[in-house]
Amino acid sequence: MKIALFYLLLIAAVALWLGSLLPIIPTDLWWIRVADFPRLQTSIGLVAVLIGFFFFTRRYRTPATTAATITAGVLGYQAFLLLPYLPTGTDLANDSCPVDHRFKVMVANVRLTNDPDNRLIDQVRAADPDVFLALEVDQKWTRALAPLKTRMPHTVIHPTGSYFGIALYSRLPLDNPHIEHLANQDTPQIVTGVQLPTGEVFDFLGIHPRPPHPSQSALGRDAVLMRAAFLLRDNDRPGVVAGDFNAVPWEDAVAMMRDVAQLVDPRHGYGYLPTYDAQSWWMAWPLDHVFYEAGFAALELERGQAFGSDHYPYIATLCRVDRQRSERPDAAERDTLNSARDIISRARRQAETRASD
Structure with a gap:
């Protein structure tokens, strides 16, 4: 009986080792890329099997000790990725930001199949954001969100009838708002200027x-992230990028995106703040983000309440600050920039090939 339990524990450990280490492989394969998502969950599993191996060190000393050592090493790697998301405090005190320099961004993936009711509208009104980004909107959702135009009259509304409709509602004036298909991908993205008071x-x-899943690789997603980063990098104005990235912040693609545009992830030092899946007790990871360039600082991050979608709303209050006062990441290495450009080029070629088929 004990040998059977030991082997079951060993099988579970090997599965957790693979789930933790496979994402190190540089590939666009969807099943490897999505293994990056549940790192907190696999870490909890690793702790459980590590404890389990200690119960077998007397009877199966060598294999149990070896397995426990490997498990501890993998757990250390997981901790290296996740520890930056422990809460350590804010990077700017609320009372040090002038009112006309602060603004609030709210992101909500409404889920296309979710029937709209008043729960999201009520949350938007209560949060009172300056900029509200709604994702997966169709005609029924744009009709349901129409009352927001009273408080946020500046809009970009682009329903598609698919899972990639997008809409922006803003209290602040917009400068040259338009839709772009970044890296020639078929998903619309919003590009605009926003005027502060x-x-x-x-x-x-x-x-x-688009997320990585069985019918598509992560290449298109990564290319959109890289192209967004280059748009911000190549513009002299400070910038913010927000949305459902369909990527977790510790992924290599997201790290590359941050390096390219020297973006700050305000979750660093704030906490894990999972925004997906609002309908599952165990699938909990951060897919929705608000990143910013130097020249901004985060005052507050919040996660909203469930409203029938598989995502929670994500809310970030930011302050426009002097560039030198904001955290500024290291400049991207030339190799990083070349790798990002290569991702965009490969995605464009892939999109052109599909269009010609």
């Missing part, structure tokens, strides 16, 4: 790339 305009990108 001070009169200054910053760049805002609202994005929702």
